[in-house]
Amino acid sequence: xxxxxxxxxxxxxxxxxxxxxxxxxxxxxxxxxxxxxxxxxxxxxxxxxxxxxxxxxxxxxxxxxxxxxxxxxxxx
Numbered sequence: 072x073x074x075x076x077x078x079x080x081x082x083x084x085x086x087x088x089x090x091x092x093x094x095x096x097x098x099x100x101x102x103x104x105x106x107x108x109x110x111x112x113x114x115x116x117x118x119x120x121x122x123x124x125x126x127x128x129x130x131x132x133x134x135x136x137x138x139x140x141x142x143x144x145x146x147x
Contacts, residue, residue: 081144083123086130089139103136 073081090100097120101113109132119125134142 079123081123082125082130083120085142085144086120086133089134089137089142093137093139095137100133100137104132107132107136109136 090096095103097113097117101111101116104111104116119129
């Protein structure tokens with residue numbers, strides 16, 4: 072059974088991996104989010120991701136903004 076911290080680390084890792092895969096920085100993510108109507112600063116976004124405790128809505132917004140069409144939760 073995973074702890075709350077382990078779930079947060081998995082969530083953070085998934086989003087960061089997708090950003091890395093696409094070469095997206097936090098500044099670029101901020102711009103891409105703004106383009107879909109989500110306004111926040113790069114610092115706030117970086118802090119949310121670092122904590123790993125953000126809403127599912129925020130995660131989907133980020134994934135959509137960076138062009139992620141599918142997500143692999145864990146390696147088999």
